Amino acid sequence: xxxxxxxxxxxxxxxxxAVIQLTRKDFVSDQDPRWCPGCGDxxxxxxxxxxxxxxxxxxxxxxxxxxIGCSGRLPYYMNTYGFHSIHGxxxxxxxxxxxxxxxLMVWVITGDGDALSIGGxxxxxxxxxxxxxxxxxxxxxxxxxxxxxxxxTSEFGKRTKSTPFGSIDHPIAPLTVALAAEAxxxxxxxxxxxxxxxxxxxxxxxxxxxxxxxxxxxxxIFNDGAYREFTERDVREDRMLVLEDGQPMVFGKERDKGIxxxxxxxxxxxxxxxxxxxxxLVHDQHAEDPYLAxxxxxxxxxxxxxxxxxLRAVERPTHDQLMTDQIVExxxxxxxxxxxxxxxxxxxxxxx
Amino acid sequence: xxxxxxxxxxxxxxxxxxIRFAGDSGDGMQLTGSQxxxxxxxxxxxVSTFPDFPAEIRAPAGSLPGVSGFQLSFSxxxxxxxxxxxxxxxxxxxxALKTNIVDLPPGGAVIVNSDAFTPQNLGKAAYExxxxxxxxxxxxxxFEVPMTTLNTASAEGLGLTxxxxxxxxxxxxxxxxxxxxERSLEPTLLWIEEKFGARPVVAEANARALRAGYAxxxxxxxxxxxxxxxxxxxxxxxxxxxTGNEAAALGFLxxxxxxxxxxxxxxxxxxxxxxxxxxxxxxxxFGVKTYQAEDEIAAMGAAIGASxxxxxxxxxxSGPGLALKSEALGLAVMTELPVVVVDVQxxxxxxxxxxxxxxxxLLQAMFGRNGESPIPVLAPATPGECFDxxxxxxxxxxxxxxxxxxxxxxxxxxxxxxxxxxxxxxLAGIGKETATDPATFRPxxxxxxxxxxxxxxxxxxxxxxxxxxxEKADVSxxxxxxxxxxxxMTLLRDRxxxxxxxxxxxxxxxxxxxxxxxxxxxxxxxxxIRSAVERLQAAGRSVAHAHFRHINPFPRNTDAVLRSYRTxxxxxxxxxxxxxxxxxxxxxxxxxxxxxxxxPFKISDIEEEAERLLLEA
Numbered sequence: 001x002x003x004x005x006x007x008x009x010x011x012x013x014x015x016x017x018a019v020i021q022l023t024r025k026d027f028v029s030d031q032d033p034r035w036c037p038g039c040g041d042x043x044x045x046x047x048x049x050x051x052x053x054x055x056x057x058x059x060x061x062x063x064x065x066x067x068i069g070c071s072g073r074l075p076y077y078m079n080t081y082g083f084h085s086i087h088g089x090x091x092x093x094x095x096x097x098x099x100x101x102x103x104l105m106v107w108v109i110t111g112d113g114d115a116l117s118i119g120g121x122x123x124x125x126x127x128x129x130x131x132x133x134x135x136x137x138x139x140x141x142x143x144x145x146x147x148x149x150x151x152x153t154s155e156f157g158k159r160t161k162s163t164p165f166g167s168i169d170h171p172i173a174p175l176t177v178a179l180a181a182e183a184x185x186x187x188x189x190x191x192x193x194x195x196x197x198x199x200x201x202x203x204x205x206x207x208x209x210x211x212x213x214x215x216x217x218x219x220x221i222f223n224d225g226a227y228r229e230f231t232e233r234d235v236r237e238d239r240m241l242v243l244e245d246g247q248p249m250v251f252g253k254e255r256d257k258g259i260x261x262x263x264x265x266x267x268x269x270x271x272x273x274x275x276x277x278x279x280x281l282v283h284d285q286h287a288e289d290p291y292l293a294x295x296x297x298x299x300x301x302x303x304x305x306x307x308x309x310x311l312r313a314v315e316r317p318t319h320d321q322l323m324t325d326q327i328v329e330x331x332x333x334x335x336x337x338x339x340x341x342x343x344x345x346x347x348x349x350x351x352x
Numbered sequence: 353x354x355x356x357x358x359x360x361x362x363x364x365x366x367x368x369x370x371i372r373f374a375g376d377s378g379d380g381m382q383l384t385g386s387q388x389x390x391x392x393x394x395x396x397x398x399v400s401t402f403p404d405f406p407a408e409i410r411a412p413a414g415s416l417p418g419v420s421g422f423q424l425s426f427s428x429x430x431x432x433x434x435x436x437x438x439x440x441x442x443x444x445x446x447x448a449l450k451t452n453i454v455d456l457p458p459g460g461a462v463i464v465n466s467d468a469f470t471p472q473n474l475g476k477a478a479y480e481x482x483x484x485x486x487x488x489x490x491x492x493x494x495f496e497v498p499m500t501t502l503n504t505a506s507a508e509g510l511g512l513t514x515x516x517x518x519x520x521x522x523x524x525x526x527x528x529x530x531x532x533x534e535r536s537l538e539p540t541l542l543w544i545e546e547k548f549g550a551r552p553v554v555a556e557a558n559a560r561a562l563r564a565g566y567a568x569x570x571x572x573x574x575x576x577x578x579x580x581x582x583x584x585x586x587x588x589x590x591x592x593x594x595t596g597n598e599a600a601a602l603g604f605l606x607x608x609x610x611x612x613x614x615x616x617x618x619x620x621x622x623x624x625x626x627x628x629x630x631x632x633x634x635x636x637x638f639g640v641k642t643y644q645a646e647d648e649i650a651a652m653g654a655a656i657g658a659s660x661x662x663x664x665x666x667x668x669x670s671g672p673g674l675a676l677k678s679e680a681l682g683l684a685v686m687t688e689l690p691v692v693v694v695d696v697q698x699x700x701x702x703x704x705x706x707x708x709x710x711x712x713x714l715l716q717a718m719f720g721r722n723g724e725s726p727i728p729v730l731a732p733a734t735p736g737e738c739f740d741x742x743x744x745x746x747x748x749x750x751x752x753x754x755x756x757x758x759x760x761x762x763x764x765x766x767x768x769x770x771x772x773x774x775x776x777x778x779l780a781g782i783g784k785e786t787a788t789d790p791a792t793f794r795p796x797x798x799x800x801x802x803x804x805x806x807x808x809x810x811x812x813x814x815x816x817x818x819x820x821x822x823e824k825a826d827v828s829x830x831x832x833x834x835x836x837x838x839x840x841m842t843l844l845r846d847r848x849x850x851x852x853x854x855x856x857x858x859x860x861x862x863x864x865x866x867x868x869x870x871x872x873x874x875x876x877x878x879x880x881i882r883s884a885v886e887r888l889q890a891a892g893r894s895v896a897h898a899h900f901r902h903i904n905p906f907p908r909n910t911d912a913v914l915r916s917y918r919t920x921x922x923x924x925x926x927x928x929x930x931x932x933x934x935x936x937x938x939x940x941x942x943x944x945x946x947x948x949x950x951x952p953f954k955i956s957d958i959e960e961e962a963e964r965l966l967l968e969a
Contacts, residue, residue: 029818031830060813065657066820076818076831081810083660084820085653086683092645092653096665097810099641100616100658104810122653125646323641330636337638339609340776343602347539348592348773349394 022053029079040191040217041070044138045077047194048107051201052080057105063097064107065090067114069145070219071138074109088119091126094133095319102320105205108135113143116152116172127181127210132318134204134211138191139174142223160222174214175297175311179290184209186293187310190231191217196242196308203310209318230301239301243309248280251305259304266295268304285313362577368427369533369581370435373525374452375444375465376413377406377420380522384442385422386768387526387543391535393593393770396583397426400879401768402434402952407623407706414468414476419451428582432734432879434767436954440532442525444468444499446477453483458491463528465521467500495574499524499565506564507557516554520561527565532578537562587772594771596735596764597624600668600694601631603742605638606776608664610743611750611783616658617666618643618651620673623706624762625696628668648676652693656680659689660819662786662809664746668694671713672703675720681755682721685845687819688796688805690749690756690784692742697761699950708950709763711875712926717757718904718933724842726849728752729904731759733878736771738764741901747782751855752848753804759903761925763952764876790814795829796841803848853905859913863889863896869966870917872942874900874930877923877953884958895962900930911938919965921945923958 027049035041052062064075068087075082085093090108098106115123115137126133142160143149149162153174157166178186185207189200197215204211216227230239237253249259250271258280260269269275284292293312300306317325331337371388373381382403393399401424411418425435440461443449445468456462469484483489484496503524507517523544530537541559548555569575594602608615617640619629633642641663645651651667659665669677674695684691697713699705717729728748732741738760745758787793787806795817796805808815817829825832826840861870862885873881878899885897898913900906914920914934921943922931928944935942945961947953 031818058813059816061811063810068821075820079816081816082818082820083657083687084818084822085656086679086821089649089653089680089683092650092680093657093660095645095650096616096618096643096654096657096659097661098657099643099654100614100663100665101661101810104661121646122650125650323643327636327639327641334637337635337640339606339638342605342635342638343776344590344592344773346592347390347394348590349396350590351396351586351588 020056020058022059024049024053026059027052027079029077031076033077034073035070036221038220039070040140040219041074041138043191043194044136044197044215044217045074047198047201048074048136049078050198051205054202055105055205061103062105062107064109065094065097066109067111067119069111069114069143071109071111071114088114088117089122090114091119091122091131091133091135095126095129095131098132098320099323102132102324106133108133110135110137112137112139112141112153112174113151116174116177120152124177124181127178127183127212129319130182130184130210130316132209132320134207134213136201136204136213136215137174138217139214140217140219140223141226142219144219144222148222173297175212176294178212179294179297179312182210183212183312184314184316185211185310186297186312187212188214188216188308190227190308191215192231193236193308200309203313207313209316230306239305241299241305241307243283243285243296243307243311245283245285245310248277248282250277250280257305266299266304285310287312288314363534363580364577365580365582367429367581368425368431368435369440369579370423370425370438371440371442371529372421372423372438372452372455373442374419374421374448375522376448377408377410377418378413379420379444380519381420381422381444384522384526385424387540388529388535389424389593389768390543391530391539392424392426393591394539395535396586397428397581398431398584398586399424399426399593399768399770400431400434401425402763403766404951405707412476414445414447414473416447416451416477419448421448421452426581428584430584430586432883433952433955436956440529442529444522444525446473446479446483449483450477450479453489456492459493461493461495462489463495463497463525465499465525466496467498497528497568497574502564502568503561506560510553510557512553512557517557520554520557523558523561524565524568527562527567528569531566531569532575534578534580537566586770589772591770591772593768594735594739595627595766595768596732596738596760597627597696597766598631599735599738599771600742600758600760600765601628603739604664604666604692604746605632605635605640606739606779607743607746607782608640609638610779610781611664611746613783614663615640615666616643616655616663617641617668618645618654618658619668620645620648620651622648622670622673624698624765625668625670625673625694627765628694628696648673649680652677652680655691656684656687656689659691660687660810662807664750665689665691666694667691668696670696670698670706671700671716674713674716678721681727682723682725683821684755685721685725685727686821686823688753688845690753690807692745692749692756692758694758694760696765697759699948705950707762709761709876709952710925710948710950711761711877712929712948713759714874714903714926714929715932717759724846726846727755727757727904728849728852729757729759730902731875731900732764733875733899733901735764735767735769737901739771739774743780743782747780748852750782750784751804752802752852753784753807754849759875761876767876786812787815788812794827795819796824797827798844803844803851850905853908856902856905856907858909859898859900859907861896861898861913864894866916867894867896868918868969869893869895869962870898870914870920871895871958871962872898872900872914872920872922872930872934873924874903877925880953880955880958881923883955884962887955887959888962893962893966895966903930903933906937914938914940914942919943919969921961921965923953923961925953
C-alpha cells in the first residue's frame with residue numbers, strides 16, 4: 001500500500017541540514033548533462049546542486065519536475081526524484097503532487113517558452129493558489145531546443161528563423177506576470193553571477209509558498225549575448241541593481257548612483273550635490289502591498305539598471321496547507337468519514 | 353392519505369406509468385421530477401429517470417429553446433429504461449406542449465397549466481392558434497388546470513410577491529400528480545421543511561402549493577380516475593435512488609478506501625460531469641482532496657502528479673475535455689502511472705450538444721493520442737453499475753500501472769434508478785504494493801504476470817530515479833533512443849493492456865447461446881436493448897443480448913460469442929464505433945444500428961430494427 005501522507009514524517013527543516021550532512025556531490029546524478037558546451041544551463045545546474053544541502057531535506061524527499069525545452073533536461077542530472085513532463089505542464093503535475101504529498105520539497109524547472117507561452121495559464125494559476133513549489137525559469141529569450149524561434153520574452157523586432165522580418169510581438173515581463181499572479185516570492189538572478197544565483201536559489205528554496213525565480217540565461221548557440229550589455233563583468237555594477245532588503249537602492253562601481261521616486265516614477269540619480277542615500281528608495285521585499293516590487297519588475301536597461309535579487313517575499317497560507325486544513329476541520333466537525341454511511345445516505349428503503 | 357380512501361374514487365391498476373414533466377427552464381421541472389422519483393422509489397416501485405434540459409441556464413422565458421423536461425417511469429416490475437413514450441405529459445406552458453406533444457401517443461394524457469396559454473406565450477411558442485381550443489389535441493385526454501390562479505390563491509396571506517408565489521407553482525403540479533398516482537405527500541413535505549426551513553414563508557408557500565394540488569385532484573371532477581402502481585418485487589436489501597454520477601463518485605471513494613489510498617480528484621467544470629466534482633468536494637472527512645483546475649489539461653496533469661505521489665489520481669470530464677487531456681494521457685501511458693479518467697460523454701463534435709447524451713467518444717478513448725498509446729477502456733451499463741466499475745477501473749489502473757478510461761454518458765450520469773446499497777465488507781480489495789528495496793528496484797522492471805512496472809513513491813530512500821515522456825530503456829528506465837528498445841517498449845505497453853483480458857469476466861449472453869440474432873451494446877444503451885430483447889424473446893424470436901463493460905481489452909470469449917449467431921448488430925448512439933472495433937478485431941460483419949439524436953434509444957427503435965434484421969436474414 002502507498003504511504004498515507006498523514007503518517008509520513010513531518011516536513012524536514014533547515015535545522016536538519018546539519019544532521020543529514022549532504023554535499024553538492026550527493027545531488028549529482030549518474031547521467032552526463034547534454035547541453036551545448038558553454039550553455040548557461042550548466043551554471044544553473046551547478047548552483048542548484050550547491051544550494052540543495054542547506055535545505056535539510058534528504059534527497060528522497062525532493063522532486064524536480066520539468067517541462068519541455070533545454071531546461072527540461074535538468075531533472076535527469078539531479079540525484080533526487082525527477083519527472084520530465086510535457087510542454088508547459090510541469091506546474092500542473094507539481095500542484096497535484098504537492099497537494100497529495102505536502103511532505104515533499106517540489107521544484108519546477110522551466111524556460112521562457114515553456115512557462116510563459118504554452119504553460120502560461122498553469123503558471124499564473126499555480127501562483128495565485130500559492131502552491132508551495134519553487135519555479136526556476138531559465139530565460140534565454142529564444143526557443144533553443146527547436147533551434148531558434150522567437151519566444152514570449154524575445155525583443156520586439158527580433159530576427160529569428162521564424163521571424164526573418166523581425167518579431168511583431170511585444171515581449172512579456174516575467175516578473176510583472178508573477179507579481180500580478182500573486183506569487184508570494186519573486187526573484188531574479190543571472191546564470192553567470194554564480195554567487196548571487198546560489199544565494200537567490202537558497203532564499204527561494206527556503207520560502208514557503210509560490211516561488212518564482214527568473215534566471216537570465218545565455219544561449220550561446222541561438223541567442224548569444226542576450227544580456228551581455230548589462231551582465232558582463234566590466235559593466236554589470238553600473239547597469240544592474242542588486243536588491244538588498246532594508247537597504248537604499250544604490251548601484252554603480254563607485255556606489256554613486258541610486259534610484260529615487262519622482263512622483264509615481266522611479267528615476268536614476270547621481271549621489272552627491274545635495275542628493276544623499278536618504279533620498280533613495282529603500283528596498284522592502286516583505287512589503288504587504290506589491291507596488292514597489294511591481295515598479296522594480298518594470299525597470300530594464302538602458303533606461304534603468306536591471307534589478308536582481310528578491311523583489312518580493314510575503315507569507316500567506318499555501319495551497320496544500322489550506323487543503324489539509326479543510327480536511328482536518330471537516331473531520332473535527334463531522335468525524336472521520338464512514339464509507340457505509342456515505343453509501344447509504346439520502347432516502348433509503350428496505351425490501352424484505 | 354386517509355381522505356382519499358374515504359372517498360373511494362375509481363382506481364385503475366397499472367403495471368407501469370411514464371410521466372414527463374415539461375416546462376420553462378425556470379419552472380422547476382427537474383425538481384418536480386426528482387421529487388416524484390424519490391417518492392415512487394421509496395414506495396417500492398422500480399424507477400428509471402431521464403432529465404432532459406437545455407444548455408442555456410435561462411433561455412428567454414416561454415421560448416422553445418428554454419423548455420426543460422424530466423421523464424420518469426415507475427413500475428411494479430423490473431424496468432430498464434425511463435420509457436419510450438410518456439403516458440402523461442405535464443406541460444407548464446405552450447412551448448413545453450409544443451416541443452413534447454410529438455412524443456405522446458394518441459390517447460395519452462396532457463395536463464396543462466391553462467393560465468400560461470396567453471396570446472403572448474402562444475406567440476413565443478410559434479402557435480398560430482390556441483391548441484387548447486383549436487381541436488389539434490383531440491386525440492389526447494387534455495386536462496386544463498389553471499395552476500397559476502389556484503396556486504396564487506393557496507399562497508394568500510403569506511405576504512409574498514406574485515413572482516415569489518409563482519416559484520412554488522411546480523409544487524402544485526407535483527401535488528396534483530401525487531394524487532393521480534396515490535402517492536404520499538409526506539416525503540416531499542419533509543424535504544420542503546429541510547430545504548427551506550431557514551425561510552419559513554417560502555417553505556409554507558411550497559407546502560401549501562403541494563397540498564392545494566393534491567386537494568384539487570381530490571375534489572374536482574376533472575379527474576375521474578386515479579392510478580395504482582404497486583411496489584416492484586426487487587431483490588431484498590436496502591435501496592436508495594442513485595444517478596450514474598453519484599454512483600461514480602461513491603465508487604471512486606470506495607475504491608480509494610479499499611486500496612488504502614488518498615483519493616485526489618482534479619477536474620474542470622464541464623457538463624455533464626461536474627456533479628462528480630461537486631459530490632467528491634463534500635467528502636473532506638474521508639480525506640478526499642478535490643481540485644478545480646484552471647483547465648482540462650491542468651486537471652489531467654494534477655491527477656498524474658498526485659498518482660506519482662502515491663494517491664489514487666482521478667480526473668473527470670466530457671468529450672471536449674478528453675480531447676484536451678490527450679497529450680497528458682499519453683504521458684501517463686509513457687510513465688505508466690495509475691490514473692483514471694472519467695468521460696461522461698455528450699453530443700459532439702466540438703461543443704456539440706452539452707446537455708444531451710451520445711456515445712461518440714469511444715474511438716477517441718481508444719485512439720485519441722499520438723503514438724501507440726493503449727489504454728484500458730471500461731463502460732458501465734446502468735447508473736448503479738457506475739459504482740462497481742469505478743472500483744474496477746481503479747483496480748486495473750493500480751494493478752497494471754496504467755491510465756484507465758471510464759466512459760459513461762449524460763444519460764447514465766443524470767439518469768437515476770433504485771440501487772441496492774452494497775455491504776462495504778463485500779467490496780473487492782484492490783491496491784498495489786509500492787517499491788521499497790533499493791537493491792532490486794529498477795524503474796522499468798516488470799511484474800512477470802501483469803507486466804506492471806513498480807510504483808516507486810518520492811520519499812522512499814534509495815529509489816531516487818527520473819521518469820518522463822521520453823522513451824525509456826527497458827528495465828533501467830534511463831532515456832533511450834535505441835530503435836530496438838523503442839520497438840520492445842511499444843510492444844510491452846501493448847501486451848500489458850492486452851493481457852488484462854485474462855483478468856476480466858467473460859462476455860455474458862442473455863438468451864440462447866446461439867441463434868439468429870445477437871444484439872451487442874455498451875454503456876447506457878443497456879436498458880433499451882435488454883427491454884427490447886425481453887420483448888422479442890417473449891414473442892418467440894431467436895434473439896440474444898451481450899453487453900460489453902470491458903471494451904479494451906475485449907473479454908476473451910468475444911470472438912466465440914459473436915460467431916454463435918447468424919447476425920450480429922450493435923445499436924449505438926454514434927455512427928458505429930463499437931461495430932467498427934469489433935469488425936476490425938474479429939473480421940466479422942457486425943452490423944450497425946446508429947442514431948445520434950442526443951437522446952437514448954427507445955425500446956421500440958431496437959425492437960423494430962431487430963425484426964427488420966430477422967426478416968432480412
